[in-house]
Amino acid sequence: MKALLIIASMLFLTPFWQNNEEDELAESIARGKEIYLNNCIVCHMGKGEGVAKLNPPLAGSDYLLKTPDKAIRAIKYGLQDAIEVNGVKYKGMMPESGLENEEIADVMNYISNTWGNKSERIFDAKIVEGIKK
Template sequence: MKNQFFAICFLAINLACNSNSKTSNTLTKNQEPQPLEDSIKRGQPIYKNQCSVCHTPSGKGIPNVFPPLAESDYLIKKQTESIKAIKHGLSGKIIVNGVTYNGSMPSFSLSNQEIADVMNYINNSWGNKNSDVVTVDKVSEL
């Protein structure tokens, strides 16, 4: 009787450990890094610290002064130019959502990874949706 009790306890513990192990493997699989999602998360504080002063926390910009990034046709159609603007700065006329802006944007001392991350954040915030990941390689090419 005593041996049967120990055998049942051993079996119960073994099953519990195996079941936890399967759960743990499932969690690990579900928590694998998502390159775009991870990049967006890293880009949010960069945007807040570097970009939101002019483009505002809502991405709406300041009318006729700083262009919007939220639902911006320029951003959607001109990804390369947008990346270059962050990396090298921008001056002169651009048209965003039918409004002409003629100002300047300084370059920022950001790494290629930080530029990729902030672009991915901007591309997927405030109504923008772009599943194409801006990569470090893409940024470094520019």
């Protein structure tokens, strides 16, 4: 009987937990969009298309989706090394953003779930904090 009660409770609470997580992601994405518009749009453009041969695209970016820790590191500490995105090499310099860990997490949630991107991962300040130079 106890097992049945536990299973019934889990079935009832699971949708609530999932909706709460979806709401938190949606709120993070909304905050991330504002941060993106204030800090990133000049180089990566309004639809994440980047600037050919200068600034890599974020839309459909294999670099962003396959190596998110490297993307976080670039946002957090800047980037001076050449990178390859979707088979194209970029040698431009990206300055350190000066954003707080939570702001970086919000930007990552926004860019990883916009312009056709779909991340399996939800970013938070703790993940960003763990990324070291």
